[in-house]
Amino acid sequence: xxxxxxxxxxxxxxxxxxxxxxxxGLFAVFELGLLGLSAHLVDALDKVGGxxxxxxxxxxIFDIPAWPRITGQELTDRLMEQAAPFNxxxxxxxxxxxxxxxxxxxxxxxxxxxxxxxxxxxxxxxxAGAFTPRRPPIPGIDAYEGKSVFYAVRDRSKFAGKNLxxxxxxxSALDWALALTDDAASVTLLHRRDDFRAAPDSVEKxxxxxxxxxxxxxxGQPSSLEGEDGHLTALNITTTDGPKRLPADALLAxxxxxxxxxxxxxxxxxxxxxxxxxxxxxxxxxxxxxFAIGDINxxxxxxxxxxxxFHEAALMSQEAFRRARPAERLVFRYTTSSSDLQQKLxxx
Amino acid sequence: METxxxxxxxxxxxxHELDAVQGWRVMELIRDQANDNADLKVEALCGGAxxxxxxxxxxxxxxxxxxxxxxxxxxxxxxxxxGVTDRSRLSCQIIWSPDLDGLHVTLAPEFx
Numbered sequence: 001x002x003x004x005x006x007x008x009x010x011x012x013x014x015x016x017x018x019x020x021x022x023x024x025g026l027f028a029v030f031e032l033g034l035l036g037l038s039a040h041l042v043d044a045l046d047k048v049g050g051x052x053x054x055x056x057x058x059x060x061i062f063d064i065p066a067w068p069r070i071t072g073q074e075l076t077d078r079l080m081e082q083a084a085p086f087n088x089x090x091x092x093x094x095x096x097x098x099x100x101x102x103x104x105x106x107x108x109x110x111x112x113x114x115x116x117x118x119x120x121x122x123x124x125x126x127x128a129g130a131f132t133p134r135r136p137p138i139p140g141i142d143a144y145e146g147k148s149v150f151y152a153v154r155d156r157s158k159f160a161g162k163n164l165x166x167x168x169x170x171x172s173a174l175d176w177a178l179a180l181t182d183d184a185a186s187v188t189l190l191h192r193r194d195d196f197r198a199a200p201d202s203v204e205k206x207x208x209x210x211x212x213x214x215x216x217x218x219x220g221q222p223s224s225l226e227g228e229d230g231h232l233t234a235l236n237i238t239t240t241d242g243p244k245r246l247p248a249d250a251l252l253a254x255x256x257x258x259x260x261x262x263x264x265x266x267x268x269x270x271x272x273x274x275x276x277x278x279x280x281x282x283x284x285x286x287x288x289x290x291f292a293i294g295d296i297n298x299x300x301x302x303x304x305x306x307x308x309x310f311h312e313a314a315l316m317s318q319e320a321f322r323r324a325r326p327a328e329r330l331v332f333r334y335t336t337s338s339s340d341l342q343q344k345l346x347x348x
Numbered sequence: 349m350e351t352x353x354x355x356x357x358x359x360x361x362x363x364h365e366l367d368a369v370q371g372w373r374v375m376e377l378i379r380d381q382a383n384d385n386a387d388l389k390v391e392a393l394c395g396g397a398x399x400x401x402x403x404x405x406x407x408x409x410x411x412x413x414x415x416x417x418x419x420x421x422x423x424x425x426x427x428x429x430x431g432v433t434d435r436s437r438l439s440c441q442i443i444w445s446p447d448l449d450g451l452h453v454t455l456a457p458e459f460x
Contacts, residue, residue, distance in 0.1 A: 051394070055393075055394050055397065055399040055400060056394065056397050056399050059397055059399070128393055134428060136430060137430050137431075137457065168427070169424075169427045170427065170428075191427070192426075192427060192432050193423075193427075195423075197424040197427060221430065221431070221432065255427075255428050255430070256401070256427075256428035258393075258400070258402070259393065304395075
């Protein structure tokens with residue numbers, strides 16, 4: 001597997017761009033690969049596997065054909081192994097953003113990191129959408145976002161000498177609270193209960209800093225922001241003892257990730273709520289060359305099962321081949337008997 | 349199979365009496381009967397795995413002590429919800445049985 005996080009200088013030309021590296025996107029690499037088509041994948045997460053890796057890596061799944069019991073992470077690992085002969089290229093930590101058609105009918109897709117693809121086929125395998133940080137529902141928070149309210153740390157020097165509130169009870173919140181204690185003027189860790197799901201070692205370190213007076217622990221939930229022009233001066237919180245005001249220069253909020261359809265909604269596709277309508281022959285959207293497979297699509301009788309997505313990937317690939325190789329004929333073959341397919345798989 | 353009712357107050361404050369079926373999760377009962385009422389919809393993204401905190405509800409005071417207490421997994425997942433109170437539960441973790449006939453819950457606000 002190849003991982004690319006920096007945008008290439010020239011557009012990447014490929015037979016298919018798969019939006020979403022969850023189980024269905026990964027299996028699409030395999031089905032496209034059997035037909036000789038190359039694929040690049042884009043995912044908002046920093047890892048492959050989609051919901052299987054992000055939401056339930058340890059939970060067993062019981063309805064994957066031929067796997068009586070397999071965890072989300074094991075399934076991801078197996079699919080990566082199955083896709084490996086086709087050398088998929090992964091562009092992680094970025095979201096598919098703008099899509100436009102070029103004069104020759106192919107697509108130009110650009111990601112949030114500036115990666116540009118030229119491709120005959122765009123395959124949306126985005127599940128419930130791209131995982132993006134959960135935003136606290138505090139009125140007017142959008143005016144502060146990017147200025148004094150953040151959901152990730154890109155440049156830690158920005159927080160030097162600042163009075164920080166770090167909200168959340170998981171590893172992200174604890175890790176950053178610990179990491180920024182020395183640089184910041186002050187760090188207040190805000191969590192709804194005095195119990196943390198972060199790694200016990202981090203919790204222990206945090207408790208020690210709090211005992212030494214180098215970190216403040218506040219038990220409560222954010223309710224409103226005070227400040228001007230996006231610059232925070234205080235965060236008001238609710239606690240079991242009533243409201244409290246915490247003066248602060250910046251808030252780092254770590255409330256986990258939540259999928260959002262995002263820019264795909266602006267691509268001119270026929271939608272049904274937050275799913276993309278497709279036909280059941282090619283799993284193509286209303287726009288030729290743009291497909292949707294897996295949980296993200298909708299058609300009469302749709303079942304949101306991983307196995308449905310696998311089937312959809314196989315049928316999608318047939319049409320993707322016709323678009324990417326209009327001059328060639330597609331021969332239907334089985335992996336058990338075709339030496340051509342076995343060569344592609346590297347087993348012949 | 350035993351059946352009964354639950355009462356759900358939606359996000360605009362309207363009360364709905366919904367059919368309840370033994371063995372169904374409260375999340376599933378709501379999802380199945382919300383139809384096109386956006387105020388009654390639960391996102392329930394993970395489908396009942398206590399892995400997403402998008403089926404957050406408040407249990408009516410009268411029922412608080414009559415439910416199984418939440419498991420650690422559920423309490424931890426509530427860390428990623430907002431407006432959490434001591435009545436907060438994930439509705440996917442409450443499985444309906446006849447002793448919950450008439451259970452009253454209120455949907456928590458839905459956020460971005």
